[in-house]
Amino acid sequence: MQAFVGGAASLNAESASASVAVNRRGSFVNARSSHSRRVTRANSSSSSSSALKMVSAETAAKLAQTGDEFADKVINSIRFLAVDAVEKANSGHPGMPMGMAPTSYVLWDQHMKFNPKNPNWVNRDRFVLSCGHGSMLQYALLHLFGYDSVSMDDIKQFRQIGSVTPGHPENFETPGVEVTTGPLGQGICNAVGIAAAETHLAAVFNKPDAPKIVDNYTYCILGDGCMMEGVASEACSLAGHWGLGKLIAFYDDNSISIDGRTDISFTEDVLKRYESYGWQIINVPAGNTDLAGLDAAIKEAKACTDKPTLINVTTIIGYGSPNKADSYAVHGAALGKDEVQATRDYLGWEYEPFEIPSEVTDHTMRKIKEGADAEAAWKKDFEAYKEKYPEEAKVFEEQCINNSLPSGWEDALKKAGEECGAMATRQLSEKMLNALAPVVPGLVGGSADLAGSNLTIMKGFGNFLKETPEGRNIRFGVREHGMGAICNGIQLYNAGLKAYCATFFIFTDYMRGAMRVSALSQSAVIYVMTHDSVFLGEDGPTHQPIEHLASFRAMPNCYMMRPADATETAAMYAIAMAADKTPSVLAFTRQKTNKLGASYEDAKKGAYVLSDNSADGAAPDAILMGTGSEVDLCVDAAEVLRKDGKSVRVVSMPCWEVFEEQSDEYKESVLPESVPMSKRLAVEAASSFGWGKYAGVYQCIDGWGASAPISDLQKKFKLTTDDVVATAKTML
16 A cells, blocks of 8 residues: 655645746646656656746745745755765765755654764664765765764865765765665665664564663665666565565655656656565655655654555755756756855855854754663663573673674584585585574575575574564575675674575676675675586586686685685685675585595685695695685695605695785795796686686686586596696696
8 A cells, every 4th residue: 555645834835836847847746746757757858957947036935945944954954065065076966965855854853763972882773875876965964963973074075085975875984874885776775684684683682571672773765776776676575575664765756867867768666566565655745845744754654563664755856956956967966156056045045165054053963962862771771671681681792782703603613624524515514504503693694595505594593584583594585686785784784693695606696786895895794605616517607607706806805715625614614704894705516525634724824735745845846726626636636746756735725815814924835936837736617817826827717618417527628637637747
């Protein structure tokens, strides 16, 4: 069902302003009374450049009215911080902040729970700006509502080198920004993950006879671009399926994108689509003026506890700009000096650039005390909770407040590594996950409909579903991209959850956008990728990764891991679990590998000497190096070569990035300069790209795979022991 909410006074005000553009759109209020207004706009072809030029002083005054003169002043403070910052930078997106300022004002002023002086308070409400190009909206809000992270000087440095106000919100730069957004659609997916994290932790920790210690909302603003991106559909479908009642999204429905009006490419009924996902739909037809309607919509959204809510806020992009509002011209460029002044005149804004009326800051800064009081009240509730549930409180403090892993987690991994024998590394991964699950209650995750192949089920810990939100196994369905972006949200909820997700390694192609955001935003998700090479066999080149290892090794702040045996698998999981700012991509085999007798501590260094028959202090004749299943080939080939009297070192390199973090002395001890590149052979069933840093000769695959049994593939791609021996002999 779709609901319409609104306040009469505000609707009248917007109706009065509608006469400005009556020749272009007909009756403004009627055209915007439902989502079918797309058709109304499609029938209009007049240029926006002349739509609002003939404006009387009386009409201009009416435009600024919301029925609350003081509210107008706060809203226009938000608008003009965005306008002035973009103008000073001569770069940015002023239109969305101008249109969504009223929504943001109502939300932050009247509904959001946060402590500006402690942006990391665990029970704060979360705010995600999915349309991150409108970042000045978020910076303006952070500044006005008392966050230390964004000063007026910071706003003046918008989009400048080294500033905390970059072009798109970055959680690692600006306290108060929860997630990094900009790639459209990612933010709403992060919001789904954040809301899922809250729902899960509430189910785990809240008790009916004690104060709720996990009780916060997730709010998200998204736009037409987010709605068009497929990743948003993947995540929002799951949000409805999971019944995330504390997720409230505001759709900035302004029908403008960079290319112009959205009806040139986007005419579907978005609201019906979301209704079919299982969302509650609320319409606010006069989103630029109807503060009462916005307030009522948020209250109605909060009252719905079993569904996420999409509030469709119909707005005019660039609201207040007499010559550029409601056009693509205001989307992604500064207004220009003349239009900035015209907008000031139009909205009756008499203040200088970056000047905020003292009565506005007096009002918004009250949130500092309100936030501190809210956190203090929560702490009091937590103490009451602790008296009744001391064990649960202890876990909550360790996991959710301190973001610490429990004692014993690494011992569990080591033990599993010692006990496991020769098997496929995907099976070893399953052993590690199930060794961790009982001792790390914050470990949550799942697969994109491949749990039986990825082997990622934590046995005995239930499924995360609407009916069982305490479950820890997440069933993502065939939604790889949404899965990755949701896991970023779970991780960046920052309450001690460790998120993992899984699919075939080849299908990282579907989720690369989310994985890149993981690395950029320091979201330490664990990506469990099985079927890691052509040796998956008969499924053929559509499923056989070639360039994937190289591509993730090229990605900054990303651990690309390919362990060879049980010990290395345990060591790689240990690194991934301990990482708090770096995601890990673990690539696992379908086929069996041998147990190598590796050292756990050596494996944790990313690369190490597995064996070497050289005399003490002497350089080997050759170094054979590899990762994953090809380490077995190096070991077997070395034995053959040693029988011929050669001294051969075998180096396993499960994680290049961790190896590069080691001291120069250690790296030299593994790959000594005394062994020239021409005597170093890299063996890997993937692209040779990147190996040139460590070796001069490669036994790799620089073309597509093939559909065939593994034994035939090994022969075709010359990845047998005999082939490696033959190549090594050419070096000696």
